[in-house]
């Protein structure tokens with residue numbers, strides 16, 4: 518491999534050894550083909566720059582791919598989550614139980630609708646919400662559970678659904694990582710009352726920025742459409758066609774959360790390419806799993822037997838006490854070897870803005886704390902070469918062996 522320097526054994530680069538890669542392997546490279554570029558150019562030529570026929574087409578294709586019944590494209594997963602809480606009627610006086618192991622936007626939106634986020638601990642197989650911890654966190658003010666499918670593996674969503682039904686709570690899925698992820702043959706989003714997907718640039722399907730808000734109740738679908746377009750009862754697509762009219766009425770205090778046709782054009786081509794892109798991700802993840810399987814200092818991602826993992830992330834953990842260095846030092850050493858890692862996630866309650874509100878609650882979330890001490894994410898994107906994956910594994914192994922306790 519061109520940019521491998523050959524320094525895969527011995528002294529780490531951060532201590533003066535030779536790095537495994539001369540040129541750094543990025544954490545992520547977008548997988549765009551000429552087809553996406555042509556589709557966007559065609560959209561620009563069509564004059565439909567914002568919401569139009571392309572967005573409608575993408576909506577239908579997305580629903581067909583996932584088997585989900587209702588919903589609309591939106592401009593991000595974050596907007597979708599916010600809108601989910603709004604259309605489900607969650608607001609001041611309500612508590613929403615969620616996970617510390619997520620991107621901050623999943624929890625910010627709870628704050629933005631005026632409700633109170635309550636963090637429950639994760640379980641150590643899927644790294645999603647532990648249903649028992651959720652049950653223990655329920656109070657008379659609890660209105661909903663907001664579950665996150667970490668890394669592209671469905672959390673114990675069936676148990677959370679059962680708990681929500683038993684306690685009369687709403688269930689919202691944050692499926693930012695879980696497009697093309699299934700459990701028991703059901704796609705992510707088939708469990709919750711509402712589910713938000715992300716098409717941010719690093720996601721399995723990307724429209725640059727974008728998302729999709731799916732819902733169970735068909736009546737909510739109309740609410741999503743209304744609220745994502747200023748609360749107007751006639752969307753732009755209808756108003757600007759020959760059959761449309763200048764007249765509209767505002768039925769809700771709505772928002773501007775719609776997807777555009779430029780994004781949808783990207784999305785439609787990416788949807789067609791999903792089988793090929795997923796094959797690539799799965800191949801890369803399996804190559805990592807096989808190469809790192811013998812490393813006792815690592816805990817590799819475990820996969821649910823009845824599930825299809827979307828492999829949005831490849832996120833192993835360092836076993837506690839296995840190395841002489843901590844996770845932060847390990848990542849610094851990995852960067853010196855020419856690998857750009859990432860980390861998902863710094864727990865919500867570690868961020869200053871949440872610490873100020875929630876106080877020091879880490880002791881009540883022991884699994885989340887343990888997970889955070891060891892977690893890191895290795896590069897994972899569709900067109901990674903075998904050589905890149907092998908080199909990354911060699912860099913990881915070099916450090917594990919050198920720094921073994």
Ligand SMILES: Cc1ncc(COP(=O)(O)O)c(C=O)c1O
Pocket residue numbers: 593594595596619620622623665691693694714715716717727728
């Ligand atoms: C778990 C999770 N939820 C929500 C989001 C927000 O997605 P978006 O950038 O589409 O708003 C992200 C983004 O990375 C995420 O990882």
